[in-house]
Amino acid sequence: MTGADARHDITTRGTAGKGAGGRAVWSRNFALFFVARAVARLGDTMLPVALAAGLLEHGYGAGAVGLAMASTAAAFAGLVVFGGVIADRFSTRRLMIGADLVRLVTQSLAAGLFFAGHVVLWQICAIGFVGGVAGAVFQPGVASTVPRLAADIQGANGAIRIAESAAQLAGPAVAGLLVGFASPGGVFAAHAATYATSALCLLLLRLPPLPEGARAATGRGMRAFRADLVQGWREFRSRTWLWAVIAVWCLYMIAVWGPSVPLVATEVVQRHGARAYGLVNSALGAGTVVGGLLALRLRPRRMLRAGAFSLFAFFGFPAAVGAGLGVPAMAAGAAVAGAGMSFWGVMWATSVQTQVPPDVLNRIHAYDVAGSLAMMPVGQALAGPAADALGAGHVLLISAATSLAVATALLAVPAIRDLVRADAGAPAH
Template sequence: MWQADQHGGDPGTPPGPAKRPARATWAGRNYTLLTAAAVVTGLGNSGALVAAAFAVLAAGGDGTDIGLVAAARTVPLVLFLLVGGAVADRLPRHRVMVAANALNCASQGVFAALVITGQAQLWQMALLSALGGTGQAFFAPASEGMVLATVSGEQSSRAFAFFRMGVNGANIGGAALGGALVAVVGPGWVLAADAAAFAAAGLLRALLDLSGVPERGPGGGLLADLRDGWREVVSRTWLWAVVVQFAVVNAVVAAAEAVYGPQVAQEHLGGAGPWGVALGAFGAGTVVGALLMTRWKPRRILLTGALCVFPLALPSAALAVPVSAAVLIGVMFATGLFVEVFGVTWMMALHQEVPEEKFSRVSSYDWFGSLAMVPVATALAGPAEELVGRPAALWSCSAVIVLLTAAVLCVPDVRRLERRTVPRDVADDTGAPGQPGPPRASQPMPKEPSGGTGDGAAASS
């Protein structure tokens, strides 16, 4: 809050100028701790992705082995996401997050020790990556919504945008720093730094002040919780429509960027260097997009977000042409900016419309939909290229994104959902709409007697 300077002397002396607080009034202790923890792990995780690949190569592996180790992390992440969401709605979410951080710290610490001592074998690296994916499966649903729960409804979009800006910046810096450190000190020490980052993040999250959070009531069992979460998803047309959309969109984007992109870069753009710059430009675009969303508060949040998905078709089209490296870099930057606008508006919609005590279950279905088809798409990308050719496969990726996004815009609830200007509890008690104009796409479900522990957002564990 604003406070006047204290002055001695003449009591008639007017008070001095107000002092600006060290941080925004809405950025309380919990918000600051959660954001700091996410930035720390963002730095560590991005560097660790680079280090893990080079650790596999240092152990005598090849590109296929790198893919196997990466898949070993993805498979348990997909398998345990729904269970992680149910657990996070049953137990205090901050404890689930701290436990997941502890598991990730231990697995990365052992991974680092094996690499540093030169004893790492492929099966060990795959097993430890699988443990890391398991930790992420429990962390991600627990973290969704926690940052937003620490600020008022009026400031939630700005808070989440600042959070995303910090995490995206950490991801970019971590990848660059990790690559440099791998060359200087070796991959093992970068993995050790990631383990230390998980430890620091777990400590920060353990310091959260949750004294005002009501205790959770007993649930009806794991399967009952999963069914309850499924009902929450299918009861909202806008929610399941976007989840289905991104199940396919994320899959084709992954195929284009992970399989086709490096090949196009090698043959037409000058190799890995320009491709790395293009990926970095995408990350820079997300930072600018997050900065934009700290100021911009669109009224129809899902309509705005859905329109910003169309540019995701541009990178595949640019690779299909293919355009020059300079043009591709510009396309990737713009795409990152628009995608970040969607990310913030999507989280606003979830936070506004889904009951807090069921948020983790719903977000676990969202995560599951986003990831489940990615391994299938990347596995089928090669056969598709052999069947129709790479340009046709890339144009198909763009067409799928455009068609699915247009289909989602045909859903009335997507076009009508509006940002509330009052907190959920106030709107629920008074029956007043959050925004004048057309009715909201989906009215909030009645809140259950037992509350949740809410707090954190985009899941970088």
């Protein structure tokens, strides 16, 4: 990007308390949602440590860790589209509360299995699958809740990203301590408690009514349900920038993020122990805090272009682990990667929430999430066999190189790099 492009792209600046033009972010309701997302993210970032340490402790390897993670991701990616239709037809808050309560039960059950020392892989995968179904019901409502709670949507997304990032900073370290001084079962019990807290915050939340006409038609029967699915798909495919990002993201999930999650976990735990993995993940969380702060301050006119440039920073994380570098180098790579991913995440979420009409936003977000994650369980499931054939280090180095190709591909699509933010007075492409 040239200096002129950069000056043109960065047009306004905000703060954590006020967004562009002085629009407020904080309120009682947003604070409750903020806490719910932060606490739930705290538990989610503890889970990979618990799975890696717990399954390795019971004689399983990288392939088992990948399958356990893939069971949740597969259920989530396969069913989130249907969750989007349901969220556009019913109360998103009640659906999210119900999903949290289901996951409270599943993680409590997992904790009981690890405490009892009776750990069978298919049971852990089944628990993960049910949790993924609950997540598929929960996630679509997040997209439409944020615009209802704050006038400054980018500022709200940035604040939530910082909360989730701070949780990611603390979660793995706490999980490492629990594994080291207690057991993996303690991590699962703590994870269950985070869902209980999230459900309580959402129970206290009071969402403002939707604008006139923003609620999808609620006809009965499978025909109406299919019609809602079809309408959501038409809205999705009519936006080139949207489906093009998802198409590129499929490559990212199968070749970068999918294998990186289980292989980084097993490589670091096996070489340096669970506490080192907690430190590396905490560095990733610290980086995402920085990325969230940057997203609060910078207001790019072309948000997806700026976000795509930030994705080049991910390269150092899998590269450092794959090259067998020390814990400080891996932590540094994780921190830079986290900053890039966090900034991209805010740019992407804000683009979707501001460019898409409210009456189809949950469905569009569901297609977005499903497309984004569809290949992740494939990448996770293939991580073990690929590591056996090529070596885990080589697979991670390939993932690092692919991450550069993904960022380049995003910038190569005109509809992505030239999309102007909705509040800049230009139509979406």
